[in-house]
Amino acid sequence: MHKPKIQVDTSNVVIDVRKISKSFGDLHILQEVDLQLYNGENLVVLGRSGTGKSVLIKLISGLLKPDAGEIQVLGQHVNQLNESELRELRLKIGFSFQNSALYDSMTVRENLEFPLIRNKRNLTRAEINREVEDVLDGVGMLSSINQMPSELSGGQRKRIGIARTLILRPEIMMYDEPTAGLDPITCLDINGLINEVQERYQTSSIIITHDLACAKTVGDRIVMLLDSKFERQGTFEQIFNSEDERVKAFYDYNFIL
Amino acid sequence: MIKKIKSILIEFAHIHRYLMKFFRELVTPPYEFKEIIRQCFEIGWKSLPLISMTGFIVGFVFTKQSRPSLEEFGATSWLPSLISIAIVRSLAPLVTALIAAGKIGSQIGAELSSMKVTEQIDAMEVSGTNPFKYLVVSRVIATTIGIPILCFYVSGIGLLGGYLSIRIHDQMSFLSFFTQVFEAIGYIDLSAMILRAVVFGFTIGAVSCYAGFNSSKGTEGVGKAANSAVVTSMFLVFLEEIIIVQFLAIFN
Ligand SMILES: Nc1ncnc2c1ncn2[C@@H]1O[C@H](COP(=O)(O)OP(=O)(O)O)[C@@H](O)[C@H]1O
Numbered sequence: 001m002h003k004p005k006i007q008v009d010t011s012n013v014v015i016d017v018r019k020i021s022k023s024f025g026d027l028h029i030l031q032e033v034d035l036q037l038y039n040g041e042n043l044v045v046l047g048r049s050g051t052g053k054s055v056l057i058k059l060i061s062g063l064l065k066p067d068a069g070e071i072q073v074l075g076q077h078v079n080q081l082n083e084s085e086l087r088e089l090r091l092k093i094g095f096s097f098q099n100s101a102l103y104d105s106m107t108v109r110e111n112l113e114f115p116l117i118r119n120k121r122n123l124t125r126a127e128i129n130r131e132v133e134d135v136l137d138g139v140g141m142l143s144s145i146n147q148m149p150s151e152l153s154g155g156q157r158k159r160i161g162i163a164r165t166l167i168l169r170p171e172i173m174m175y176d177e178p179t180a181g182l183d184p185i186t187c188l189d190i191n192g193l194i195n196e197v198q199e200r201y202q203t204s205s206i207i208i209t210h211d212l213a214c215a216k217t218v219g220d221r222i223v224m225l226l227d228s229k230f231e232r233q234g235t236f237e238q239i240f241n242s243e244d245e246r247v248k249a250f251y252d253y254n255f256i257l
Numbered sequence: 258m259i260k261k262i263k264s265i266l267i268e269f270a271h272i273h274r275y276l277m278k279f280f281r282e283l284v285t286p287p288y289e290f291k292e293i294i295r296q297c298f299e300i301g302w303k304s305l306p307l308i309s310m311t312g313f314i315v316g317f318v319f320t321k322q323s324r325p326s327l328e329e330f331g332a333t334s335w336l337p338s339l340i341s342i343a344i345v346r347s348l349a350p351l352v353t354a355l356i357a358a359g360k361i362g363s364q365i366g367a368e369l370s371s372m373k374v375t376e377q378i379d380a381m382e383v384s385g386t387n388p389f390k391y392l393v394v395s396r397v398i399a400t401t402i403g404i405p406i407l408c409f410y411v412s413g414i415g416l417l418g419g420y421l422s423i424r425i426h427d428q429m430s431f432l433s434f435f436t437q438v439f440e441a442i443g444y445i446d447l448s449a450m451i452l453r454a455v456v457f458g459f460t461i462g463a464v465s466c467y468a469g470f471n472s473s474k475g476t477e478g479v480g481k482a483a484n485s486a487v488v489t490s491m492f493l494v495f496l497e498e499i500i501i502v503q504f505l506a507i508f509n
């Protein structure tokens with residue numbers, strides 16, 4: 001279950017977030033947050049619900065605009081790109097949504113074809129089929145290819161959601177609470193899948209979670225979002241040997257049993 | 258009070274921006290032809306049973322109700338021309354628009370807002386598809402084309418209802434009924450019908466997509482979006498009907 005942790009190469013920054021702030025009305029979600037994602041690593045972002053973890057990755061992919069600060073992804077300033085440049089950049093970022101966000105009017109096959117057909121217009125029918133089946137097989141879901149999303153379980157939906165982003169061969173993956181709402185066994189499966197994706201597709205990933213088992217299994221490095229800022233960084237062990245009361249509260253809660 | 262006015266003004270600014278975006282996306286490639294055709298089919302097919310029944314009943318009942326007044330003057334032979342003018346000039350577009358607002362409007366509103374709530378719209382956005390073009394523009398085009406077609410169909414069904422209602426009392430052949438019907442209406446009436454249907458179709462599509470696409474998060478947002486799609490579309494359809502009637506009066 002424990003994968004060998006990779007040695008993080010801090011000279012190669014893929015995502016560089018500098019002093020970004022974001023508020024909704026009077027609600028200050030993020031304040032002067034800094035974050036770096038290095039090439040090839042799995043970075044876990046831990047934090048309680050409502051601390052702005054989802055907002056953070058939506059800022060990175062340009063779904064939301066920051067009030068202040070700068071975001072660079074693969075060397076490009078996300079908020080200075082025009083529409084088509086942004087679209088181009090987004091193809092390099094895979095996004096696994098919290099509730100999988102499968103298109104529920106389409107079959108599994110159509111879900112996977114959708115991004116492929118629209119972004120790689122010169123593929124033949126046979127190539128598309130091969131690609132779809134290949135990626136589905138990779139996440140162990142080939143047998144569900146003709147099912148509708150509503151017929152699938154939470155864990156299966158998650159796998160399809162991940163497959164749908166992998167089909168565009170992203171360089172970066174962002175997982176929004178990949179294990180939320182899943183039973184413990186399925187959580188283990190999904191954690192395994194995240195590690196497999198890192199290895200097979202050579203991705204750099206941000207994994208958002210409040211599940212410590214997930215953080216421990218997949219994270220090469222962990223940052224903790226506390227009071228609108230990242231306050232703790234390091235490996236799993238480094239963070240949880242901390243004396244900070246707020247970190248301890250998190251730890252106690254997760255190991256209550 | 259001031260807060261309320263402010264929020265109304267902000268809403269207007271949003272609507273303005275939405276419409277500008279719509280027309281910009283309408284003319285810039287790539288075009289989603291496949292999706293437009295699929296939506297046209299959805300819109301027409303799904304409302305066909307309801308709209309057939311309503312169209313028929315309206316034609317039938319309207320004819321029945323008009324008969325006594327004409328009978329007083331011994332003018333029942335004018336019934337075909339009376340109903341054809343009434344149906345083509347205003348009943349068919351209105352009935353079509355109201356049924357479509359209820360049936361299609363609520364469906365679009367609920368569908369888009371549930372896609373928003375479950376982040377399907379975000380998912381399109383991050384995977385290189387323009388969700389506004391794919392979801393909104395295609396649906397608005399589909400209603401703008403589909404509702405005029407439905408409107409012609411409703412006129413036909415409504416006139417059929419009128420004919421059957423006449424047949425109960427008088428001997429009149431199908432042919433002579435329709436000869437009178439077509440004598441009574443001119444090109445202006447037909448163009449006015451198409452104008453109305455196009456305006457109503459655009460309104461229903463644009464309003465419902467706006468309600469769905471900009472709905473609030475959370476499951477109650479879905480109900481609200483469907484509701485506001487229907488209510489706002491119907492209200493605007495009546496408002497436009499008044500304006501169009503005034504406008505057409507200039508030509509007659
Ligand atoms: N588009 C939005 N408009 C207004 N408020 C938002 C929006 N998105 C998120 N929020 C608010 O920001 C806070 C943080 O949200 P989120 O990032 O989803 O938290 P989490 O860390 O649980 O993922 C929440 O209180 C939420 O209500």
Ligand SMILES: [Mg+2]
Pocket residue numbers: 053054055098176177
């Ligand atoms: Mg979240």
